[in-house]
Amino acid sequence: xxxxxxxxxxxxxxxxxxxxxxxxxxxxxxxxxxxxxxxxxxxxxxxxxxxxxxxxxxxxxxxxxxxxxxxxxxxxxxxxxxxxxxxxxxxxxxxxxxxxxxxxxxxxxxxxxxxxxxxxxxxxxxxxxxxxxxxxxxxxxxxxxxxxxxxxxxxxxxxxxxxxxxxxxxxxxxx
Amino acid sequence: xxxxxxxxxxxxxxxxxxxxxxxxxxxxxxxxxxxxxxxxxxxxxxxxxxxxxxxxxxxxxxxxxxxxxxxxxxxxxxxxxxxxxxxxxxxxxxxxxxxxxxxxxxxxxxxxxxxxxxxxxxxxxxxxxxxxxxxxxxxxxxxxxxxxxxxxxxxxxxxxxxxxxxxxxxxxxxxxxxxxxxxxxxxxxxxxxxxxxxxxxxxxxxxxxxxxxxxxxxxxxxxxxxxxxxxxxxxxxxxxxxxxxxxxxxxxxxxxxxxxxxxxxxxxxxxxxxxxxxxxxxxxxxxxxxxxxxxxxxxxxxxxxxxxxxxxxxxxxxxxxxxxxxxxxxxxxxxxxxxxxxxxxxxxxxxxxxxxxxxxxxxxxxxxxxxxxxxxxxxxxxxxxxxxxxxxxxxxxxxxxxxxxxxxxxxxxxxxxxxxxxxxxxxxxxxxxxxxxxxxxxxxxx
Numbered sequence: 001x002x003x004x005x006x007x008x009x010x011x012x013x014x015x016x017x018x019x020x021x022x023x024x025x026x027x028x029x030x031x032x033x034x035x036x037x038x039x040x041x042x043x044x045x046x047x048x049x050x051x052x053x054x055x056x057x058x059x060x061x062x063x064x065x066x067x068x069x070x071x072x073x074x075x076x077x078x079x080x081x082x083x084x085x086x087x088x089x090x091x092x093x094x095x096x097x098x099x100x101x102x103x104x105x106x107x108x109x110x111x112x113x114x115x116x117x118x119x120x121x122x123x124x125x126x127x128x129x130x131x132x133x134x135x136x137x138x139x140x141x142x143x144x145x146x147x148x149x150x151x152x153x154x155x156x157x158x159x160x161x162x163x164x165x166x167x168x169x170x171x172x173x174x175x
Numbered sequence: 176x177x178x179x180x181x182x183x184x185x186x187x188x189x190x191x192x193x194x195x196x197x198x199x200x201x202x203x204x205x206x207x208x209x210x211x212x213x214x215x216x217x218x219x220x221x222x223x224x225x226x227x228x229x230x231x232x233x234x235x236x237x238x239x240x241x242x243x244x245x246x247x248x249x250x251x252x253x254x255x256x257x258x259x260x261x262x263x264x265x266x267x268x269x270x271x272x273x274x275x276x277x278x279x280x281x282x283x284x285x286x287x288x289x290x291x292x293x294x295x296x297x298x299x300x301x302x303x304x305x306x307x308x309x310x311x312x313x314x315x316x317x318x319x320x321x322x323x324x325x326x327x328x329x330x331x332x333x334x335x336x337x338x339x340x341x342x343x344x345x346x347x348x349x350x351x352x353x354x355x356x357x358x359x360x361x362x363x364x365x366x367x368x369x370x371x372x373x374x375x376x377x378x379x380x381x382x383x384x385x386x387x388x389x390x391x392x393x394x395x396x397x398x399x400x401x402x403x404x405x406x407x408x409x410x411x412x413x414x415x416x417x418x419x420x421x422x423x424x425x426x427x428x429x430x431x432x433x434x435x436x437x438x439x440x441x442x443x444x445x446x447x448x449x450x451x452x453x454x455x456x457x458x459x460x461x462x463x464x465x466x467x468x469x470x471x472x473x474x475x476x477x478x479x480x481x482x483x484x485x486x487x488x489x490x491x492x493x494x495x496x497x498x499x500x501x502x503x504x505x506x507x508x509x510x511x512x513x514x515x516x517x518x519x520x521x522x523x524x525x526x527x528x529x530x531x532x533x534x535x536x537x538x539x540x541x542x543x544x545x546x547x548x549x550x551x552x553x554x555x556x557x558x559x560x561x562x563x564x565x566x567x568x569x570x571x572x573x574x575x576x577x578x579x580x581x582x583x584x585x586x587x588x589x590x591x592x593x594x595x596x597x598x599x600x601x602x603x604x605x606x607x608x609x610x611x612x613x614x615x616x617x618x619x620x621x
Binding site for chain 1: 278279280281282283284374375376377378379380381382383403405406407409410411415448508512513528529531532533536537538540542543544546547550551554
């Protein structure tokens with residue numbers, strides 16, 4: 001069997017469409033800073049990571065699993081970030097950032113667990129806050145999405161940024 | 176009459192072109208020092224090419240060939256562990272056409288080979304070999320391999336794991352440069368047996384601000400904590416207002432280095448949001464007291480911040496170490512590490528690995544609110560009318576005290592501009608004297 005047919009084995013067109021719609025809906029919640037709705041898409045056992053992107057020689061291997069990351073969070077940690085986002089005294093969120101999360105290159109693959117899928121995607125994220133600012137980040141994501149009783153939930157996400165030095169002062173969103 | 180807390184020497188005011196930019200007696204700063212290109216260019220010469228600049232933590236380069244790349248001012252530098260154990264630091268620029276010879280952030284190397292023509296340099300920066308060497312065989316090629324190594328940083332030295340370098344061969348020794356500030360540094364570096372290590376790499380971010388704004392913030396600005404970080408504190412410790420205890424907190428500065436600190440013991444640790452780490456600090460307090468004394472054992476983990484002049488900052492308890500790299504008058508690159516005591520158990524280190532950046536890093540719940548303050552402060556200086564209005568640095572200048580244990584210039588209470596003014600006084604002292612690097616620049620090449 002070819003690699004392509006293995007990858008798509010067990011993934012129906014309907015399921016793929018459902019995962020794509022799930023990722024688009026998630027992006028819309030983030031665009032609107034609707035973090036309560038976003039949280040509802042996450043599994044209780046989520047691990048959410050935005051990796052650092054060190055430049056390393058090939059002989060030294062890639063980034064290390066235990067490198068520090070921009071974010072390496074469980075659900076409780078993500079709730080804390082959201083508590084700050086929503087706080088009336090979060091000065092750097094008011095006036096609000098103008099967000100746009102563009103999600104593309106979506107692939108859905110089966111895993112050993114029949115209820116969980118490996119999902120690949122790429123993103124472009126644009127943020128505007130001050131008058132003359134348009135901050136662009138691009139990268140890719142490797143997710144595990146679970147199909148449970150309540151529908152699809154995000155179980156794991158690892159975000160890879162193209163920027164070595166983050167070309168903006170912060171990441172005040174999720175990617 | 177207000178009794179001034181700051182000891183003012185002859186360098187109180189800048190001489191020459193810098194006359195009057197820093198007024199420690201009047202507690203004001205001219206905004207142009209955050210904006211003007213000429214001042215920035217002079218800073219690269221007179222501050223970053225003369226001071227001891229943080230290069231690396233020794234734990235990042237433990238084995239021969241281990242290297243990290245960094246910057247001293249805008250000069251790219253390779254820092255590496257040589258065979259035999261010494262630490263070398265040299266310019267990351269080929270002596271042939273100037274190309275960068277190391278493109279990685281860190282790693283292990285036997286040699287650094289320029290991608291352009293293949294000149295190869297050793298772990299000491301020495302020129303090992305060049306391709307087609309026969310083309311240089313004639314003495315009229317003026318090719319002297321022994322003089323074509325990568326330019327070495329003039330002095331490299333370590334203090335308890337932190338590696339510093341200076342381009343100035345006449346700079347005072349590192350211990351003299353740090354002076355009595357080691358008393359405060361040791362709260363971070365020597366609280367427990369075995370010293371410190373950095374955990375797993377570095378986070379970097381570019382901010383559109385002048386480098387001095389974050390540096391002066393860490394040197395003494397406890398004042399912003401309760402306002403800037405309200406939302407972050409609320410998220411991490413469910414406490415909206417930070418209560419200053421002016422009877423049990425201090426600011427202290429030595430040679431332009433500064434730290435402000437309370438004696439609460441756990442406020443900085445608490446913002447990490449992990450009771451396990453707070454518990455660890457409480458449990459270890461007596462052991463730390465045996466090493467550093469009761470007073471510094473109370474400083475360990477307390478609400479505090481510190482900066483080693485010009486641009487190495489840290490927060491005890493939060494366990495963040497960071498440097499502010501100048502990338503132009505209006506641009507600063509933040510590099511931040513998690514620093515832990517080697518003696519800490521693996522569970523605590525693993526918590527710090529994720530919790531420290533979660534609180535303090537570009538995406539940190541607390542730090543996220545800092546960056547745009549410094550960016551907007553910088554950007555405002557573009558206006559000519561705005562730039563003429565001096566900034567106010569007058570808080571707490573009457574609070575100078577003599578303390579039986581705390582060294583340096585000491586101030587009662589954390590709410591004070593005293594450390595910031597000491598930072599700018601050091602800045603002014605250096606900026607108003609040309610120094611050896613300036614003299615070199617005026618030499619005519621043979």
